[in-house]
Amino acid sequence: MNRARIVPPAVVAAVYGALALAGLVFAISNDSAGPDIVVLAVFAAISLWAENAHVLLPSAISVSPSLMVVIATIAALDGHGVLTGAALVGAANGLTWELIRRRRVASVVVNASQFLVSSVAAGWAYQQTAAVPAVVRVVLTGLAFAIVNVGLVLPAAVLLYQESASKIWADMRPALPGYLAFGALGALVGELYDTLGPLAIVLLLTPIVIARATFHSFLQLVEAHDATIGVFLRAIHAKDEYTGKHTERVCRYSVYIGEQLGLPHSRLQHLHHAALMHDIGKLAVPKHLLNKPGKLTDDEFKRVQRHAHVCIDILDLVDFLKPMTAAAAGHHARYDGGGYGGTGERPLEAYIVGVADAYDAMTSTRSYRRALPMEVAFDELRSKAGTQFHPDCVEALIAAIVLRGERHGFGHEIDTVAFDVPPPVTGVGSAGLGDRAPGGQEVLPPRTATTDAARQPVVRQA
Secondary structure (H helix, E strand, C coil), rough: CCCCCCCCCHHHHHHHHHHHHHHHHHHHHHHCCCHHHHHHHHHHHHHHHHHHCCCCCCCCEECCCCCHHHHHHHHCCCCHHHHHHHHHHHHHHHCCCHHHHHHHHHHHHHHHHHHHHHHHHHHHHCCCCCCCHHHHHHHHHHHHHHHHHHHHHHHHHHHHCCCCCCHCCCCHHHHHHHHHHHHHHHHHHHHHHHHHCCCCHHHHHHHHHHHHHHHHHHHHHHHHHHHHHHHHHHHHHHCHHHHHHHHHHHHHHHHHHHHHHHCCCCHHHHHHHHCCCCCCHHHHHHHHHHHHCCCCCCHHHHHHHHHHHHHHHHCCCHHHHHHHHHHHHHCEEECCCCCCCCCCCCCCHHHCCCHHHHHHHHHHCCCCCCEEEHHHHHHHHHHHHHCECHHHHHHHHHHHHHCCCCCCCCCCCCCCCCCCCCCCCCCCCCCCCCCCCHHHCCCCCCCCCCCCCCCCCCCCCC
């Protein structure tokens, strides 16, 4: 969901620019001499190259071994203009050509500024720890850089990219141990620079190239996974337009619930994929049953129920999808132990998808019934909480929707589908594909509208 900007990018850039100016003034005023121009030029050039060889994580946060170059600069300057040198080399890390090309001036200013301030913090820590063992010194220097870097990147990314702080932190957290490794190597390269000269640069460039290749391979794998899921989603859309749009909405609502429950980013990603795949088994259900305007016979209902088992069969064929099978195929499991489908496991994600699935079934127009008002859907979910639905998931979804100020259901639909037979206002159920006909006989719903049509007591999913 797009979030409205609370603070204009120009204001964010101005604040960070002021911090950078203060950091540069602090560096110059606390250095007894200026940095060696050759050392500064060499490491600034490496910084520019390294940062422009970065990779973007899903939240638009980049990963680059900038700390390694900064600490190498600090060590190579050997006490002469350390803070100023660190500031200038650090600022070079923010000059990303891709952002400049796209005229993202605010992002460039913020990046350069936060790198400058983080690098000055690292240089100051390096100076203050001259008397401690080398290993401890490197750790403290890296820690100073990391604390300032994270403290400045998080709010900037939230303001500039409208990403959630939890998602950004989840992207950054796995990279934090690398600060120590890169920091140690940077210190070693800096110490060897006086002895080996340009040869020491090889030691600096090698891990940068390796890190770049490793992250790039990881993101290629992620893209391949996303492309695979995309193929399945296109197949669902091609089979049935309503099911395709329903799948996307269920995914969005599921993530709402997961975020409200405080799930970590890794589980949110798992939940996101499981929700997208929860109805993949409907590829095996005839379209005339998916869009039947009346009640289903017993035989038809059994055929529809098979989609949960087909979901398991499909996900078991794809290695990276197997771990989400229980969550995707178990969305018809009831909180009280009933329901159908699934693998026998009942993870929280399955209950989350189940609540999201039922909510969208009620608040969207289906072949057998027009969309219900959002308030009716809330009442239905709450009335079945503790029996059909997980109570925490129900309250999390309601809280998330209210917090976002969203409106769904009757009068607020966006993704509408044209059915062959116009759905009646009064339907045969508030969720799923409808009730089964008594005795296995087909019964068509009445076509007359009633003022109390929204009050459907049954939440039955299929």
